[in-house]
Amino acid sequence: MSAALIAEEAAARAVPLVAGVLGAGGVAVAVLPSKVRMRAELRRRWRTWALVAPVFLGAYLLGGxxxxxxxxxxxxxxxxxxxxxxxxxxxxxxxxxxxxxxxxxxxxxxxxxxxxxxxxxxxxxxxxxxxxxxxxxxxxxxxxxxxxxxxxxxxxxxxxxxLGETGVAVGLAVALGDVGAWCGGTALGRRGPLSRPLSPLSPNKTWAGVMGAAIATALLLLLLGAFSLPLWGAVLGGCVLGDLLESMVKRESGVKDAGSWLPGFGGLLDRIDSLLVALLLTMVTVR
Missing domain, CATH: 1.20.1480 (hypothetical protein mp506/mpn330, domain 1)
Structure with missing residues (x-):
């Protein structure tokens, strides 16, 4: 069986899982009370995810x-x-x-x-x-x-x-890892040792966020049947280092976002910065 066909099957298997996650996320952001500071931002992000996920999986369903x-x-x-x-x-x-x-x-x-x-x-x-x-x-x-x-x-x-079917797993795990990082940072990153920033390049990125990303990425890889320590490490490394790498570029350039056309995120690079590093690390560490 060709690698492209295996990737198509992996994408098809992931469709119900992605649909479930998007559905649960949609309900969660819909019922957020008005006093939640980021309610409008989270709703914009969910709408972007609802558009991007079918495009990502659809590309794999079409083959090479x-x-x-x-x-x-x-x-x-x-x-x-x-x-x-x-x-x-x-x-x-x-x-x-x-x-x-x-x-x-x-x-x-x-x-x-x-x-x-x-x-x-x-x-x-x-x-x-x-x-x-x-x-x-x-x-x-x-x-x-x-x-x-x-x-x-x-x-x-x-x-x-x-990367074939591994590429499907990496893309979906990085996406959920970003959500997990936000949830972890929000829930655990306000005080204590986990509230320490990872780097001055991005003070809002804390060790609590790393913990949240680690849990979310491991969970999704397990659900996809793709979990291995090297792959998990590559995905988590992308989630942690990708944002810092882009922050370094943006700070030297004196800009807040790479663009403004992607609702809730800014530019495309603001959305795929973690994916880029995760793909590089996966190609190096996973055979």
């Missing part, structure tokens, strides 16, 4: 071509948000957009070509715009930012194609 379209679409939008934050030039943007489409295509049609040769070409591609422009003032900085963007976004998103 569906996951390619999903990864490439996410990549093109995400790199465009990254370019705006980084202040990248037009040539750097072109390299990132090309990679956002080409790498998932390779992952779908010729995954054996995603090796050290591809990594070498990506490094050269990151430098080409600055080299051709003769940029001796900021060329190295531009190249470094473009190389980081290539690894962070297009390379990570190839995991949606290559």
């Amino acid at each position: 071509g569906g996951t390619f379209v999903l990864a490439a679409g996410l990549g093109v939008i995400a790199v465009s948000e990254f370019v705006r934050m980084a202040g990248s030039a037009r040539g750097d943007h072109a390299v990132l957009v090309t990679a956002a489409v080409a790498l998932p295509a390779l992952a779908w049609l010729a995954p054996h070509r995603l090796d050290l040769r591809a990594a070498a070409l990506l490094l050269i591609a990151a430098a080409v715009p600055s080299l051709l422009a003769g940029d001796d003032r900021s060329g190295f900085t531009r190249t470094a930012r473009t190389a980081f963007g290539l690894l962070w976004i297009p390379v990570a998103l190839t995991g949606l194609v290559t």
Whole structure:
């Protein structure tokens, strides 16, 4: 049985679970009393989840071509948000957009070509715009930012194609992990040792949130029949480090959000920052 067919079956099995979680979440946000400070925000987030979940699972139900379209679409939008934050030039943007489409295509049609040769070409591609422009003032900085963007976004998103059924589990577990982190931070992060922030980069992210994410991700992976310690560690690492990584980029860029078009979240990068790191860690740790 092909990896794409196995992924389709995994997505089909996950549909009732996702529908149940969305249904329970919808009821929960609908009955929130008006005095709850984040009621409107939580309702916007739930509506976004209700739209995103069918798109994510639907891509896997369509097979390899569906996951390619999903990864490439996410990549093109995400790199465009990254370019705006980084202040990248037009040539750097072109390299990132090309990679956002080409790498998932390779992952779908010729995954054996995603090796050290591809990594070498990506490094050269990151430098080409600055080299051709003769940029001796900021060329190295531009190249470094473009190389980081290539690894962070297009390379990570190839995991949606290559990981198969594991990609389904990672995507859903990261989504629930973000919810668990919010619940844990809200319930346990007000005082005591668990209220300590993880990093000055994101003072609202506490150890209580890590605990909440750990419980939520483990529970979902168990329900999906995909739990293993390496996979759980990769997903939890993505939930913890992904937000901090994007916060670092945003703080240096002087912006609050990567965008403003995604209700309840901001931009696409604000929504998939944890997923990107989780996919990278999964590709490294899970065989």
